[in-house]
Amino acid sequence: MVGVRKLIFGLVVLLGLAVLADFGAAAWSEYRVSRALREGGVLESDPAVTIHGFPFLLQARDGHYENVEIVADNVHTDLLGDITVEANLIGAHAEAGELLDGSIRSVPVDLLYGRVMLDATALGVGTALRTRSGKLRTTGAGASAGTHELHPALATAGVGDGVPVVLHFSAPWCGPCAAVRRVVVQVLDRDPGRAREVELDLDENPVLARKLGVLSLPTTFVFDGEGRERFRASGVPSVDDLRTALSSL
Known part of the structure; x- marks a missing residue:
């Protein structure tokens, strides 16, 4: 019985370490993508990047990610002032190395959902968007x-x-x-x-x-x-x- 318990305990520890490694790799990739987006988009702050789906490492191995969510606050525009941009990249394709080192520059996706949120004070400006x-x-x-x-x-x-x-x-x-x-x-x-x-x-x-x-x-x-x-x-x-x-x- 003692041997079985040790075996079970060892498997649980290994599983826990694997999960921690998976989340750690995902968190690092999210950070690197966020920095690349800030630099490439001339943003004032790092956008929030969340790579959904588990396990992350299997997605990275295949270079195909179920859903990558991006939220960028305080994006300055000439017409509408500061806005918030949200995007969901469904079926994003990227090499694992590009995610980990932040060298990624373009991402083919199967489907893209996005929306823009305006401050209430910008609504008056938005009415003039078509003419401007x-x-x-x-x-x-x-x-x-x-x-x-x-x-x-x-x-x-x-x-x-x-x-x-x-x-x-x-x-x-x-x-x-x-x-x-x-x-x-x-x-x-x-x-x-x-x-x-x-x-x-x-x-x-x-x-x-x-x-x-x-x-x-x-x-x-x-x-x-x-x-x-x-x-x-x-x-x-x-x-x-x-x-x-x-x-x-």
Whole structure:
């Protein structure tokens, strides 16, 4: 009987250690993903990340996770102020090594649920969202030559070489980005030589996107010939607005 009890006790201890190891690995992975999201999303604090499903280590082995829940508070937006973003990644696919070392940059998912929560004081702003989406806003018009720092990636793209540039970020999964292309082509074709178009893939230029404060797609910038940002728009700008912005340079 004593031997059986010892055996049972040993099995219980091993099971407990296995559970602790599983939860420890999950907690570390959640922390690393949270840090990567904060750095990649230019967030003020670490979002809460919960990897549901047990055991975690079997999910990590297969590179397939049942449900990853993400909650980011105090996400700043130009139109609605600070908001809370919640997302559930159902059937997320990621290598275990990327989760553990925080090197993960993109996650294919089978299904994505998300919602945005607004502060009550932002509801009045939300009513104007439709009219303001795509509106070109003046930015940095007062900056003088020599007081701004041109990012190397912008210089490589031809920004700041004496010709105004309409730069817009896009991605293969961004439907409205095609509308931005049509607007830009329509404006520039009507007045050849006034400005040049530069389109950058968001997934291929994450550092520059963070530097410029790109929070959504499509996002369009208008730079003057000296490389100063003069206008920006979140959404699809109108032909008239873009033409007016370029005529002021």
